[in-house]
Every structure is written in C-alpha cells, then in structure tokens.
Amino acid sequence: MRGCAARRMAGAAGRLSRVLRFTLVASLLVAGGCGEPPGDALVTDQAVTAGQASGDVVSDELIVSISPGAARETLDRLYAEHGATLRDKLADLAVELIGVDPARRDAVRAALEGSPAVEGVADNRIVRAGAPTDAEGAPTPWHIDAIAAPAAWELGADGAGVTVAVLDTGVDASHPLLIGSVTLAADATGGGTASDVHGHGTAVAGVVVADGGASVVAVAPAARVLSVRVADEQGAATSWNIAAGIALAAREGARVINVSLSPMQRDTIVLRQAELTRLADALVVFAAGNTGVRENGASSDKALFVAAVDRDLGLAEISSYGPFVDIAAPGVEIRTTLLGDKTGAASGTSFAAPIVSGVAALVWSANPGLRAATVEGVLTATATDMGPSGLDDQTGAGAVNARAAVELALALQDPADTSAPSVEILAPADGARIADAAIVRVEARDDVDVAEVTLLVDGAALASDLVAPYAFVIESQRFAAGAHTLTAVVADVSGNTAEAVVEVTFADASDQQGPSVEIVSPAPDAVLRGTVTVRVDVRDDRLVASVELLVDGVVAQTARVNDVESRVAINWTTTSVPSGAHTLTLRALDASGHATESSVTVRVER
Numbered sequence: 001m002r003g004c005a006a007r008r009m010a011g012a013a014g015r016l017s018r019v020l021r022f023t024l025v026a027s028l029l030v031a032g033g034c035g036e037p038p039g040d041a042l043v044t045d046q047a048v049t050a051g052q053a054s055g056d057v058v059s060d061e062l063i064v065s066i067s068p069g070a071a072r073e074t075l076d077r078l079y080a081e082h083g084a085t086l087r088d089k090l091a092d093l094a095v096e097l098i099g100v101d102p103a104r105r106d107a108v109r110a111a112l113e114g115s116p117a118v119e120g121v122a123d124n125r126i127v128r129a130g131a132p133t134d135a136e137g138a139p140t141p142w143h144i145d146a147i148a149a150p151a152a153w154e155l156g157a158d159g160a161g162v163t164v165a166v167l168d169t170g171v172d173a174s175h176p177l178l179i180g181s182v183t184l185a186a187d188a189t190g191g192g193t194a195s196d197v198h199g200h201g202t203a204v205a206g207v208v209v210a211d212g213g214a215s216v217v218a219v220a221p222a223a224r225v226l227s228v229r230v231a232d233e234q235g236a237a238t239s240w241n242i243a244a245g246i247a248l249a250a251r252e253g254a255r256v257i258n259v260s261l262s263p264m265q266r267d268t269i270v271l272r273q274a275e276l277t278r279l280a281d282a283l284v285v286f287a288a289g290n291t292g293v294r295e296n297g298a299s300s301d302k303a304l305f306v307a308a309v310d311r312d313l314g315l316a317e318i319s320s321y322g323p324f325v326d327i328a329a330p331g332v333e334i335r336t337t338l339l340g341d342k343t344g345a346a347s348g349t350s351f352a353a354p355i356v357s358g359v360a361a362l363v364w365s366a367n368p369g370l371r372a373a374t375v376e377g378v379l380t381a382t383a384t385d386m387g388p389s390g391l392d393d394q395t396g397a398g399a400v401n402a403r404a405a406v407e408l409a410l411a412l413q414d415p416a417d418t419s420a421p422s423v424e425i426l427a428p429a430d431g432a433r434i435a436d437a438a439i440v441r442v443e444a445r446d447d448v449d450v451a452e453v454t455l456l457v458d459g460a461a462l463a464s465d466l467v468a469p470y471a472f473v474i475e476s477q478r479f480a481a482g483a484h485t486l487t488a489v490v491a492d493v494s495g496n497t498a499e500a501v502v503e504v505t506f507a508d509a510s511d512q513q514g515p516s517v518e519i520v521s522p523a524p525d526a527v528l529r530g531t532v533t534v535r536v537d538v539r540d541d542r543l544v545a546s547v548e549l550l551v552d553g554v555v556a557q558t559a560r561v562n563d564v565e566s567r568v569a570i571n572w573t574t575t576s577v578p579s580g581a582h583t584l585t586l587r588a589l590d591a592s593g594h595a596t597e598s599s600v601t602v603r604v605e606r
Contacts, residue, residue: 057123058238059102061087062109063269066094067439067473068463069455070117074475078115082108088240090247092466093273097124097240116437116473122239122269127261129169129200129235129350141217142311143330143355149219151403152362155410159220159361161368164208164256165249166354167242168201169235170194171227175202175337177210178225185252187229188245189237194229199339201227203346204260206337207354208361215343216335219358219402222365226254230261237261243273246284250277255364255372257282258357260350262289265297265305265324272467275302279451279466279493283372285357287349289320294393297324304376307395308332308352313386315394319349327383328395329355359402367409371493373449378408417494421446423453425488425500433593434476435507442470442500444490456487476506481591482545482562505545507593514594515540517547517586520567526602531573536586536598539565543591550585550597551577561588574604 062084066075079086079098088097100108112118144150165185172195173182182205184194196202205225211218230245231237242259249257257277264270264286274284284303289295308319308331315321316332331352333345356379363375370378382405383398391397426441428434442465444450453470455462457479463472474486484506489499520535522528538544544561547568556576559568572584582604587597 056126058126059105060099061124061240062098062100062105062112063122063124063240064096064098064112065119065122065269065272066096067117067119067471068094068465069440069472069474071475071478074115074117078112078117082111084108084112088244090244090273092247093243093269093276094119094465095243095269095272116439117475119471120268125239125267127237127242127263129198129231129237129261141335143334144217144219146311146313146330147219147355147359147399148401148403149217149359149362152359152406155366155403155406157362157366157402157406157409159209159223159358159365162220162223162256162361162364163226163252163254164220164223164258164354164357164361165226165228165245165252165254166201166205166208167228167230167245167249167257167259168196168204168261169198169231169233170196170201170229171205171225172196172202172337172339173227175206175210175339176341177212177216177337177343178202178205181209181223182225182227185226185228186248188241188248189229189232194227196227196229196339197233198231198235200231200235200260200350201229202339203336203344204258204350204354206343207334207346207351208258208358210337210343212343216337219355220361220365223358223361226252228252239267239269242267243270246270246273246277250280250282255282256357256360257284258354259284260287260353262287262349263291263295263297263320265295265300265322271300271303274300275467278302278372279449281372281493283360283375285353285360287353288322288325290318290348290350291320292318293320295320295322295324297322300324300326304356304379305396306349306353306356308347308349309386309395309399313384313399315386316347318347319352321394323393325393326396327356327380327400328352328386328398329359329400331355356400359400359405362402363405363409366406367412369414370409370412371414371448374412374414375409378405378412382408417448417492417496419447420496420498421450421490421492423488423490423498423500425486425502428486428502428504430502431504432502433505433507434474435593436477437473437475440472440474440486440488442472442488442490444468444470444488446490446492446496449493450490451493452491454489454491456485456489458485459487474506479506481506482543505589505591505593507591513541514596515544515588515590517588517596517598519584519586519598519600522584522600522602524600524602526600528574528602528604529606530575531571534570534572534584534586535567536570536588537565537567538588540588540590545589545591548587548589550587552583553585577604579604579606
C-alpha cells in the first residue's frame with residue numbers, strides 16, 4: 001500500500017460488533033483529505049451510445065441466441081439458407097455472432113426469429129467512450145471522504161486479494177501511479193493489445209487502484225486491476241465485445257467486473273452474460289450513463305447500475321437515471337490517472353461506477369467467503385439514502401458507503417444453503433404429442449440462485465440452459481417415434497437439485513397414416529354382465545403404440561402394444577357403470593400420435 005492510503009491505514013486496528021442487521025444504514029463520514037493536489041486536466045466523461053444519436057449498430061452482424069437442444073446441423077443449414085456466416089460464439093451463453101449481407105439484414109433476422117432453433121436475435125450495438133477534454137482546475141480527492149473510505153481502511157479492508165476487471169479502452173499499466181497494480185489481459189476487439197491509447201480506461205482504472213498521496217487516492221489501493229480491452233482506439237465498443245470481455249474477466253478470476261460504457265440496461269446479451277457471470281460468483285458493475293435525463297430500462301437483479309452524485313450528494317446534472325439504477329456514487333471531478341503519466345479530474349458515471357467497484361473489492365477483502373449476491377446486497381443495504389425513503393429512480397438505494405459496507409461484511413457469514421430449488425415444466429403438457437420441433441419451457445426458482453437447468457430425454461441429457469427464461473427446443477425427428485420421458489433437472493449454486501417429469505409422444509413427420517381398428521368382441525347390442533373381455537385387432541404400417549378403451553367417452557383402461565399388428569384383449573368390469581345402454585370405443589394410437597377409433601353400443605344388465 002502506498003501514499004495517502006498507507007498513512008490512513010497506519011495504526012488502524014480493532015474489530016466491530018458482529019450483531020449488525022442487514023438493513024444497517026450509516027451516515028457518510030465527512031473528514032479531511034490529504035491535501036490539495038496540483039492542477040492538471042479535467043476529463044469530462046461523455047460516453048454515450050452512438051445508437052442514442054444515430055442508431056449505430058454493426059451493419060453486417062447479428063447476435064443469435066441459440067435454443068438449447070438445437071442441433072448444430074440445423075443451425076448450419078439455417079445460416080446457409082440465408083447467406084449468413086458464423087464469426088464467433090460464446091458457448092456458455094449459447095449465443096453466436098454471425099455475418100450477414102447488410103442489404104438483407106432485416107430479412108435474415110426475421111427468418112432466423114421464425115425458427116424454433118433460435119431463441120432470439122439482437123443487434124450488435126455500438127457504444128462509445130467520450131474523449132478526454134482538458135480544462136482548468138483539479139480539485140482534491142473529495143470522493144474518498146464522501147464514501148467513508150478511510151474508516152473502511154481502518155477496519156483492515158484495503159482490497160487485498162481481490163481482482164477488479166476494467167472492461168474499457170485498455171489501461172496504461174506503465175503509468176507511475178499504476179505500476180504493479182495492473183495486469184493486461186486479452187484484447188476482445190481483436191486489436192492485439194490491452195494497453196490504452198484512448199485514455200478512458202486508464203482514468204477508470206485509476207479510481208480503483210491508483211494511489212499518489214495528495215494527488216490521487218485509490219478506493220481499494222491493495223486490489224489489482226485486470227485490463228480487458230473491449231473498445232477500439234476511438235473508444236467504440238460493441239455488445240459482443242463487452243459480453244465476451246465479461247466472460248473473459250470471469251475466467252481470469254475477477255471478482256468485480258467494471259463496465260464504464262453505457263447504456264447497458266437494455267442490452268439483453270450483455271445483461272445475460274452479467275447474470276451468467278454472477279453464477280460464477282463475480283459481480284458486474286455498470287455505469288448508468290451521462291444523458292442527464294430519465295432513461296427507460298428495468299432494474300437488473302444480477303448486476304449493479306451506478307448513477308453519479310455531486311459534491312452536495314445530490315444527483316449530478318450529467319447522470320442518467322431511471323428504474324434501472326441500483327446505487328449511486330460520487331461522479332463529479334474525481335481525481336484519477338490520465339495518459340502521458342498525468343493526473344486530473346474526471347466527471348461522469350464512468351467514474352462513479354469504479355468507486356462502487358472499489359468498495360465491492362473492500363467488502364470482499366474484509367470477508368472473502370461472501371457470495372456475489374450477498375456482496376451486492378451489502379452494498380445496497382448500507383447505502384446512504386439520498387432521496388425519498390427507500391429505493392428511487394435517481395440514486396437507487398442511495399450513495400455507496402464504504403465504512404458501513406465493510407462493517408456489515410465483517411459481521412456476515414453466508415449460511416449453508418440446504419433448500420432445494422423448485423422446478424415445473426410449463427410446456428408441453430403431460431401426454432402431449434410433439435411433431436417436428438417444439439419448445440420445452442421450464443420455470444425454475446431458488447432462494448439463492450439457480451445455477452443450471454438441464455433437459456433429459458429418456459434419462460439422457462439433451463442440453464443445459466444457464467440463464468432464465470429456461471427454454472429448450474425438441475427436434476422430434478432426431479428421436480424414435482413413440483412415447484418418451486422429458487425430465488427437467490434444476491441445480492442451484494449450492495448443488496441442491498430438483499426435477500419435474502412429463503410423458504410425451506414424438507411423432508414421425510413422414511408418417512401421415514393412422515392405424516386401423518377392428519372390434520372383434522363384444523358384438524353390437526350385446527348384453528354384458530360381470531367382467532367381460534373386449535377384443536380388438538389393430539394394425540399400422542409403422543407401429544401401434546397403444547390401445548385405449550373408452551366407456552361413454554371416458555378412458556377406462558390403456559394397453560401398451562408396440563407392434564405393427566396385434567389382437568389386444570382388455571378385461572372390463574361392467575359393475576363400474578349402471579345398467580342400460582353404453583358406448584364402448586376402442587382407440588388405437590400409432591407411434592407418431594395418430595389416432596383411429598371404432599365404437600360399439602352394448603347393454604349392461606345386473
């Protein structure tokens with residue numbers, strides 16, 4: 001640990017009472033800083049989506065979400081039919097990046113969306129990080145005291161052992177205030193380097209780990225930053241690169257993943273990847289954006305969206321806000337690192353987000369055993385409420401409070417999870433006939449997190465789905481026609497499991513002919529007493545699966561056949577019906593689900 005943070009940590013000791021409530025809310029500390037920094041540059045973060053201004057997307061690409069269970073040959077044939085080519089894939093998320101003719105893009109999208117093998121199709125959107133703008137003045141690192149970071153450090157939490165991934169334009173790891181604190185990972189843009197030539201990523205990383213005494217003070221000075229470059233030299237990033245970067249950061253062991261590119265609240269591919277990443281016990285933190293107006297977008301329970309507050313701890317004029325905002329942090333004139341070995345002040349939600357990411361690192365360094373979902377809950381439960389009581393659209397749960405968050409983290413222990421999840425197969429219904437391709441929809445819930453839903457056909461795994469809503473495609477032609485068992489098995493993050501089962505019939509799409517049915521006995525108008533044997537001859541060119549006996553339209557018994565030709569005998573007790581006339585119907589079903597029936601009227605006498 002270096003500089004100002006080291007001085008603040010010196011002499012820190014003691015532990016807090018472990019009887020804290022999870023709803024603890026503490027006031028922000030307002031303490032003195034480490035002195036006035038020298039004047040440098042003011043960076044105004046103007047990161048906005050090109051799409052907000054001009055609808056920018058990658059014109060020759062689409063992102064395809066694959067229905068779990070879809071056959072590779074089905075997808076390849078579908079792409080070939082519409083002139084699409086496979087460019088990349090994220091296997092765990094079951095999404096693929098395809099190249100298309102820009103002139104036929106909409107038509108290809110519509111065709112793919114009409115296939116059961118495709119769960120959905122999305123644009124590969126473009127977002128851009130704003131270029132730094134020099135300006136006079138460079139204030140003190142006021143945000144450090146505003147979030148009560150010094151008090152958190154005094155509790156022994158400094159971010160040690162925690163990796164914070166910065167998904168951005170790269171990071172200048174040779175900056176004097178970042179040396180030894182940054183690891184350069186792969187470049188998701190294909191440019192070949194994770195170093196920064198733009199500047200945005202270096203400024204974001206500096207908020208988390210750069211510590212230069214009076215000049216720059218890190219939120220989590222002992223943490224490490226993993227630089228994952230997802231934006232090009234002009235600061236442009238795509239949905240695909242961001243999702244791929246999140247997956248890469250999780251594989252590299254990052255516990256916190258910071259994405260200071262916006263807006264992300266309506267990007268389904270990126271949000272699904274964030275949800276999948278939390279199952280790997282990592283927390284994704286997004287910047288809310290800098291439009292200064294209310295934005296649409298539902299709140300995500302699998303990631304944190306961060307708005308910016310000013311020195312008065314009110315919503316900053318530049319900050320986007322809306323129902324998707326979870327928490328807020330200082331985002332005006334934040335001291336950090338700039339390219340060219342400089343320091344300066346940065347404004348925008350791009351710099352509020354890494355403050356929250358840094359506090360998450362403090363929480364994990366205080367209690368490494370916490371789940372990602374618990375860390376998220378700690379941050380929001382201990383935030384200082386800034387507006388109306390409770391959650392609001394401007395600052396969510398309120399302004400992040402490092403001291404209160406660390407205090408609560410020290411008092412918590414995630415309990416053992418022994419509760420099984422719940423699971424239900426919503427479609428198809430039990431006994432359904434499936435011809436060609438059909439969608440199997442599963443609802444799974446857990447009091448912590450559902451980790452995986454797997455669909456089995458006759459006990460053999462077909463596919464797994466890791467992200468809700470859980471849905472699978474069944475291509476019946478891949479299986480023998482006839483009766484089959486579908487089992488949905490859900491596992492939660494603690495390994496608890498549950499299952500649901502339905503019985504279905506797979507039809508042979510080429511089988512267009514139903515079986516023949518001939519009642520041998522009883523004869524029409526026969527008088528029946530006691531137990532009688534009903535005999536019927538059935539035939540089919542493929543396979544007779546079963547024969548049902550219906551009495552007055554209600555199924556009384558079912559006999560399995562599984563032969564192309566058979567005389568079936570079913571014993572029926574006439575005492576189950578009153579005396580008088582009754583209709584006996586014999587219904588034969590073939591392996592494709594085709595049904596043929598024949599009826600006879602009889603008289604029952606006691």
